[in-house]
Amino acid sequence: MTTLLTGINGFLGSSLAADLAADGADVVGLDVTRGETDTPWRVETLDVRDRDALRTLIGDLGVESIIHCGGVSGPHVANEQPALVTEVNVLGTTNLFEVARELKVKAMVMVDSDLRSIVPEWVELLAGPILKGGYDFVAPLYARHKYDGTITNNLAYPLTRALYGVGVRQPIGGDFGFSGALARSYLEKDVWLTDVARFGIDVFMTTTAINEGYPVCQANLGAKVHDPKDPAASLGLMFMQVVGTLFRMMGLYEARWRGARGSSPAPRIGPPLEQEAEPVAVSLEALIARFRAGVEQLGPLWERVLEPGTRRAIEALAATPASGYSFPPEVWAHAVYDFAVAYNRSGLPAPELIDALVPLYYGRTGGLVRDTRAMDPDAFEAYVDAQARAFEDLKGYLLARWDAAGG
Numbered sequence: 001m002t003t004l005l006t007g008i009n010g011f012l013g014s015s016l017a018a019d020l021a022a023d024g025a026d027v028v029g030l031d032v033t034r035g036e037t038d039t040p041w042r043v044e045t046l047d048v049r050d051r052d053a054l055r056t057l058i059g060d061l062g063v064e065s066i067i068h069c070g071g072v073s074g075p076h077v078a079n080e081q082p083a084l085v086t087e088v089n090v091l092g093t094t095n096l097f098e099v100a101r102e103l104k105v106k107a108m109v110m111v112d113s114d115l116r117s118i119v120p121e122w123v124e125l126l127a128g129p130i131l132k133g134g135y136d137f138v139a140p141l142y143a144r145h146k147y148d149g150t151i152t153n154n155l156a157y158p159l160t161r162a163l164y165g166v167g168v169r170q171p172i173g174g175d176f177g178f179s180g181a182l183a184r185s186y187l188e189k190d191v192w193l194t195d196v197a198r199f200g201i202d203v204f205m206t207t208t209a210i211n212e213g214y215p216v217c218q219a220n221l222g223a224k225v226h227d228p229k230d231p232a233a234s235l236g237l238m239f240m241q242v243v244g245t246l247f248r249m250m251g252l253y254e255a256r257w258r259g260a261r262g263s264s265p266a267p268r269i270g271p272p273l274e275q276e277a278e279p280v281a282v283s284l285e286a287l288i289a290r291f292r293a294g295v296e297q298l299g300p301l302w303e304r305v306l307e308p309g310t311r312r313a314i315e316a317l318a319a320t321p322a323s324g325y326s327f328p329p330e331v332w333a334h335a336v337y338d339f340a341v342a343y344n345r346s347g348l349p350a351p352e353l354i355d356a357l358v359p360l361y362y363g364r365t366g367g368l369v370r371d372t373r374a375m376d377p378d379a380f381e382a383y384v385d386a387q388a389r390a391f392e393d394l395k396g397y398l399l400a401r402w403d404a405a406g407g
Helices: 011-023 051-061 076-080 082-102 120-131 150-164 180-187 200-212 236-252 255-258 284-297 301-306 308-318 329-345 350-372 376-392 395-404
Strands: 001-008 026-031 042-045 065-068 106-110 139-142 177-179 214-224
Touching: 001 011, 001 051, 011 120, 026 329, 042 308, 051 082, 051 106, 065 082, 065 120, 076 301, 082 106, 082 180, 106 120, 106 180, 120 139, 120 214, 139 200, 139 301, 150 200, 150 236, 150 255, 150 329, 150 350, 177 180, 177 200, 200 214, 200 236, 236 255, 236 329, 236 350, 284 301, 284 308, 284 350, 301 308, 301 329, 301 350, 308 350, 329 350, 329 376, 329 395, 350 376, 376 395
Parallel strands: 001 026, 001 065, 026 042, 065 106, 139 214
Antiparallel strands: 106 177, 139 177
């Protein structure tokens, strides 16, 4: 089986190619530059923005699987050359999807470009269930430090699980496998020139697979070693685009989530890999300070969005001395549901709404840190599971607020 690997001259691509070649895989690399010539794999100089050249190459090689780790990365590039980022990362990716659809490529694997923990087994774990197990979408399942991935732990995971009734622990993990059939479905969606195709693409892919009936599983990949950030750091565009996608897709798949009750975890594939998660430093004081600043500055908007009892509870939490600080998951779930309803039903500007949710996210993350500092990984997972159950238990509240807001 021939595997095409994009971005083969980058750090991630070259490392992965070497490991795959050492395992006997038939690897053909793709990059915009020739790179090293003394390698056991073939390298084709080609730009993913050139769809016709991609089609010819993949067809001539008889490629059955694609690993896509090529792209333009780095905040300085995104700020200075946004058009280039869109062309390469978005349009280049859709070109691969389109060609994979046309030529009936069986499986595609996409991985984050900042990974330092990927090994050849990941490719088998992400593509194998598609090629051999009858699945169409494989989400990653990582061992992560408890403060790495707080958007996932506090929002993406509990909300998707409560809405759609399927527990996918890392719905925005960044590393996925999916079938050619599902690639066709992705291409049909009108999202590729929107913010969804940037930081929101991961949760879009997960949510689409769940709601359109494609078999979904989770691959146990072990630890994710990358470049995590302090949860108190600036969120940039990521929070805006992830949350916007989560809320937007609630409108698209309302019929599905209205009828879902409880949840079941997506099947897990593969044994745990023996790696340790890197610790993540966190500034609890900064999280609480940002939450309190939001209470002072955003009162009028919160009054329009939050149910009065929830708003009063949040104001009381902000007034609590740091020594006794807490932010219960039930209060957080009420707030998230209020904002989801406002996003879809109020007519208020979406960017303004999501900006107003950020201080509450900081407040809830501060509560999570306070609650879990002494917890080991197993206890922390139980804590995150309990938060997800709180979202499930309050599904009736969401439905009542959604219906009361009209459409």
